[in-house]
Amino acid sequence: MSRNAFLNGNEAVAYGVKLSRPNVVAAYPITPQTKAVEKISSFVQNGELDCEYMHVESEHSAMACSIGASSVGARTFTATSSQGLLYMAECLPYASGARLPIVMMNANRSLATPWNIYGDQMDTMFLLNSGWVQIFVEDAQEALDVTIQSFKLAEDVRVMAPVMVNLDGFVLTHTYEKVSIPSQEAVDQYLPPFKPSAHMMNDEEPMSMCITAGNQHNMEFKIKQHQELFNALHVFEEIDHSFNEKFGRSYGGVLEGYQNEDADYLLVTTGSVTGTARVVVDELRSKGVKAGIIKLRVVRPFPKEAMVRSVAGAKAIGIIDKNISFGYEGTIYTNVNSALLQRGLNLITLNFIGGIGGRDITKQNIEEMFEKLSTVSTSEAVDAVSYYNVRCSL
Amino acid sequence: MKDFKRVPVPTLERLDQYPLGSSCKSFHITDMNAGWRVFKPVIDKDKCVACYRCYLVCPDGAIHQSEDGKFEIDYDYCKGCGICANECKVKVIEMVKEAK
Numbered sequence: 001m002s003r004n005a006f007l008n009g010n011e012a013v014a015y016g017v018k019l020s021r022p023n024v025v026a027a028y029p030i031t032p033q034t035k036a037v038e039k040i041s042s043f044v045q046n047g048e049l050d051c052e053y054m055h056v057e058s059e060h061s062a063m064a065c066s067i068g069a070s071s072v073g074a075r076t077f078t079a080t081s082s083q084g085l086l087y088m089a090e091c092l093p094y095a096s097g098a099r100l101p102i103v104m105m106n107a108n109r110s111l112a113t114p115w116n117i118y119g120d121q122m123d124t125m126f127l128l129n130s131g132w133v134q135i136f137v138e139d140a141q142e143a144l145d146v147t148i149q150s151f152k153l154a155e156d157v158r159v160m161a162p163v164m165v166n167l168d169g170f171v172l173t174h175t176y177e178k179v180s181i182p183s184q185e186a187v188d189q190y191l192p193p194f195k196p197s198a199h200m201m202n203d204e205e206p207m208s209m210c211i212t213a214g215n216q217h218n219m220e221f222k223i224k225q226h227q228e229l230f231n232a233l234h235v236f237e238e239i240d241h242s243f244n245e246k247f248g249r250s251y252g253g254v255l256e257g258y259q260n261e262d263a264d265y266l267l268v269t270t271g272s273v274t275g276t277a278r279v280v281v282d283e284l285r286s287k288g289v290k291a292g293i294i295k296l297r298v299v300r301p302f303p304k305e306a307m308v309r310s311v312a313g314a315k316a317i318g319i320i321d322k323n324i325s326f327g328y329e330g331t332i333y334t335n336v337n338s339a340l341l342q343r344g345l346n347l348i349t350l351n352f353i354g355g356i357g358g359r360d361i362t363k364q365n366i367e368e369m370f371e372k373l374s375t376v377s378t379s380e381a382v383d384a385v386s387y388y389n390v391r392c393s394l
Numbered sequence: 395m396k397d398f399k400r401v402p403v404p405t406l407e408r409l410d411q412y413p414l415g416s417s418c419k420s421f422h423i424t425d426m427n428a429g430w431r432v433f434k435p436v437i438d439k440d441k442c443v444a445c446y447r448c449y450l451v452c453p454d455g456a457i458h459q460s461e462d463g464k465f466e467i468d469y470d471y472c473k474g475c476g477i478c479a480n481e482c483k484v485k486v487i488e489m490v491k492e493a494k
Contacts, residue, residue, distance in 0.1 A: 099415030160414060199414040207417045208455030212473075217406070217423055221416065224409045 002186070002247075007179040009172040012140035013079070013105045013165070014039035015179075016147025018049045019187040020103075023074035026054035026065035030084040031117045032169040033107040037079050059084035063091035063102075070100035071209055073196025075151060078102065081169060082109035082123045089127060095162045096131025097225060098210055099199060101154030102162040103147070104132075108271065108322070109169040110357045118358020119169030121270065121322040125331040131225060133163040133232045134300040136270040140179050143167055145249055148182075148191060149239050155194050158231040168272040168322075170358065182247055190246050230301050254303035256295040257310045259285060263292030265373040266311055267352075268319040268336055270296050273361050277320075280366040291370050296332065304339040311340070316348040316373040322355040329353075329385050348376055354388035365389050420455030420468075431474030433489035439464045441486040448478035448487060 007015065013036045017025070025044070027037040043049040052069075056062045062078045070076040080088060085106055095102050106124055110116040124134060133153065137143045143165065150163040167173050196202065201209060213221050237253040244250035258274075259281050260266055269277050274295045284291040294310050294317075296303075311317055317340075321330020328334065333351035340347055352369045354361040365388040376382055387394065403422055404411040413422060437448075442465055448457045449465065456472040459465055467478075479487040 097416050197414070199417045201417070205419075206450055207419055208453065210416050211418060211423055212454055213416070213423055214426075216426070217412075220406070220409060220412055224412050227409070 002180050002182045004178055005181055006176050007140055007144075008035065008174050008176045009140045009143050009167045010035035010107070010174070011039050012144040012179050013147050013167065014043065015181050016144040017077050018043045019182060019184060020077075020148050020151045020191055021049070021075065021188075021193070022051050022077045024052045024054065024066070024069035024076045025078065026056050026062045026069065026076070027078045028056050028059050028062045028080070028084060030059070030081045030107075032109060032119070032173045033079050033081040033084075033105065035173070036105055036107075040077075059088040060091060063088035063095065066102045066104075067091060067095050067098065067100060070095070070102050071098065071201050073194065073200045073202070075155075075194045076100075076102045077104070079105035079107070081107035082111060085123045086111070086126060089130070092127060092130040092132060092162075094210060097221070099160040099225070100162060101151070101160060101194070103150045103154055104162065104164050105147070106164050106166050107169045107173045108166050116357045117169070119171055119322075120356045120358065121166070121168075122324070122356070124164065124166050125323040125325070127164070128300055128331065131161065131229065132300065133159070133161055133229070133298065134166060135163065135298050136166045136296065137172070138272055138274045138295065139172065140175075140177050141249070142251055143172065144179055144181065145243065145247070145251070148187060149236075149243055151194075152191055152239050153232060153236055156231075156235050157197065159228070159235050160197060161229055161232060166271065172272045186246060190243070232301050233298065233303055233306075236298060251297065252295070254298040254306050255310060256297060258293040258295060260292035260294055260310055260314075262290055262313065264290040264315045265370055266292050266294055266314045266317045267366070267369060267373075268294045268296055268317060268332065270299065270320070270322070270332060273320060273322070273355065276361065276363055277366050280363050280370065284367075284370060289370065289374065299332065299335070302335055302339065304342065307336060307339050308343040308345060311347065312345060314347060316350065316376055318350045318352050318369050318373050320352045320354060320361070320369070322353075322361075324353060324356065333385075348373075349384070350376065350382070351385040352388055353385060359389050361388060418455065420449065420452070420458045422455070426470045431472065431492055433474050433476060433491055434469060434472065435467055435474070435476065435479050435487045436490050437465055437467065438486040438488070441484060443484055445483065447481055447483060451477050451481045453477065
């Protein structure tokens with residue numbers, strides 16, 4: 001039987017990890033992820049989780065150990081945030097290139113400098129090209145459920161890629177809500193022990209790991225990895241479906257449309273800001289404004305077809321970015337625009353940048369975004385990128 | 395230790411013939427190295443006891459057992475790191491300076 005508990009996002013991930021029965025966890029604590037790895041280590045210490053918990057001296061080592069563990073077929077988890085994620089960046093393409101199904105939680109946090117421990121999504125956008133699946137979750141329940149789903153996704157023979165589960169720092173990692181914790185028995189049925197793949201190391205069939213491939217073969221390896229990463233899109237849809245059948249919760253797959261079917265004005269969101277946007281959309285709908293949301297759940301691989309299908313009827317789309325690609329625009333804005341143009345959808349798109357360094361994106365900000373979407377027209381020259389909840393004139 | 399038979403090298407004409415990830419059997423992916431090797435390992439086949447140690451420790455899978463049971467080195471792929479010579483318990487792998 002499942003049970004309810006009052007958990008923050010970090011603890012929800014820890015319970016998701018415990019239920020997934022990893023063989024190895026190698027992690028280094030960093031704000032705002034610390035509580036997650038603390039909780040997992042206490043599960044191991046008190047015997048609730050039979051797992052090798054590796055104390056490492058850095059995030060780079062955490063990922064190096066995870067790669068080693070996963071290379072011999074161990075179900076492996078790690079967690080990090082911000083500077084820690086960037087410190088392990090050198091190892092991330094090793095994990096994805098070697099096709100190792102490591103699952104990692106990342107607490108989205110700003111990057112120095114100026115130094116800051118609060119949430120934005122600059123850290124993970126840095127690593128979009130790392131070959132990892134990147135999933136964003138909205139609340140603690142989704143964090144727990146997606147942690148379990150991520151092992152299933154990563155270990156699927158059609159995918160065989162590492163998965164990063166992103167939680168907004170503090171807003172999600174440190175806020176509490178009622179969370180349904182599935183029973184161990186149900187999760188065991190849903191997620192059986194990992195059966196090591198033939199490309200992993202074992203005594204019977206020795207192989208070279210992380211081989212060299214020079215200019216004669218390297219490109220083919222990379223294209224193969226790239227093409228097969230797209231399988232994560234439909235496999236994640238399948239997993240959302242099978243998880244719903246088992247546990248009664250669906251999140252819509254690679255993206256979730258909220259009031260998007262007949263919407264004139266759509267906001268594309270990632271992570272926890274979606275919750276605030278839902279409240280605003282409900283209020284606008286009661287006033288007759290056809291507002292809606294596309295909650296983008298998987299950013300890599302990018303769900304191009306699903307995105308195009310979901311926004312096709314809209315008059316204007318706003319993309320919220322909690323990141324800045326310095327010298328250009330919000331990263332998700334670039335990605336959405338590329339998808340729309342490739343399918344001939346010449347829609348008005350605006351980029352709403354907010355939440356940098358832990359700044360709130362308020363209900364009022366989101367109302368302002370919808371207001372801007374409803375008044376913009378193609379005939380006027382507008383600056384596509386604007387900033388919200390800024391405290392001085394720009 | 396079991397007798398590791400050398401498996402046929404795939405032709406690599408389609409992507410699905412490439413290994414999953416970056417793990418593969420020795421001799422599967424062979425690029426011609428750029429001639430940076432200074433010392434090359436040479437196995438004294440008469441004294442080799444076929445223990446498989448060099449085969450297992452070679453980081454690039456450039457050593458394998460040939461049909462006659464002796465071990466051979468793919469000199470196109472071998473980088474000359476010397477791990478095999480260092481690890482050989484019967485000391486029958488000599489690092490020989492490459493002729494210029």
